[in-house]
Amino acid sequence: xxxxxxxxxxxxxxxxxxxxxxxxxxxxxxxxxxxxxxxxxxxxxxxxxxxxxxxxxxxxxxxxxxxxxxxxxxxxxxxxxxxxxxxxxxxxxxxxxxxxxxxxxxxxxxxxxxxxxxxxxxxxxxxxxxxxxxxxxxxxxxxxxxxxxxx
Numbered sequence: 001x002x003x004x005x006x007x008x009x010x011x012x013x014x015x016x017x018x019x020x021x022x023x024x025x026x027x028x029x030x031x032x033x034x035x036x037x038x039x040x041x042x043x044x045x046x047x048x049x050x051x052x053x054x055x056x057x058x059x060x061x062x063x064x065x066x067x068x069x070x071x072x073x074x075x076x077x078x079x080x081x082x083x084x085x086x087x088x089x090x091x092x093x094x095x096x097x098x099x100x101x102x103x104x105x106x107x108x109x110x111x112x113x114x115x116x117x118x119x120x121x122x123x124x125x126x127x128x129x130x131x132x133x134x135x136x137x138x139x140x141x142x143x144x145x146x147x148x149x150x151x
Contacts, residue, residue, distance in 0.1 A: 012047075017055075020045060024052075025059035029077055031084035075108050082108070086147055090140055098143055 012020075020041070027037050034056060041052035067074045086101035106112060 021055050021059050021062070024055045025063055028056070028059055028063060029080055031081035078108050079105055083147075090144055090147075093140065095140065095143060098140075098147070102143075102147055 024037055024041070027040070032040075037056060038049055038052045041047060041055065042049060045052075063077075067077055082101045082105050086098050089095070089097035089101060
């Protein structure tokens with residue numbers, strides 16, 4: 001563990017550092033930005049920005065290791081991030097980004113045909129257009145209900 005940036009940090013027990021790194025990893029998985037994590041960490045743990053950045057580095061390394069070979073887990077991670085983005089967009093009344101998050105989740109799950117798959121162009125295009133107009137006319141509550149059905 002010679003390349004671990006936390007080895008340079010002093011004054012905090014190894015168990016406490018591990019707990020903080022796990023908390024940072026959870027925040028990353030939930031879609032928090034680096035800025036959000038730094039703000040949270042400096043206020044909560046009363047440490048320097050450099051220390052929080054070190055926690056983020058170690059947490060990202062652990063996440064990469066955990067998710068590197070397992071597509072199902074990577075998709076699950078991505079869906080969780082989109083869920084957080086959806087919730088933020090809905091809280092701000094940003095229906096365009098909420099819809100984009102829903103569509104992205106559908107793509108991640110393979111609900112749309114890939115380039116190699118055949119599709120009925122005219123019929124699908126008409127159906128997609130009517131779906132879009134239906135979604136545009138939905139209230140935020142209806143969009144949220146449809147989102148919960150997807151995830």
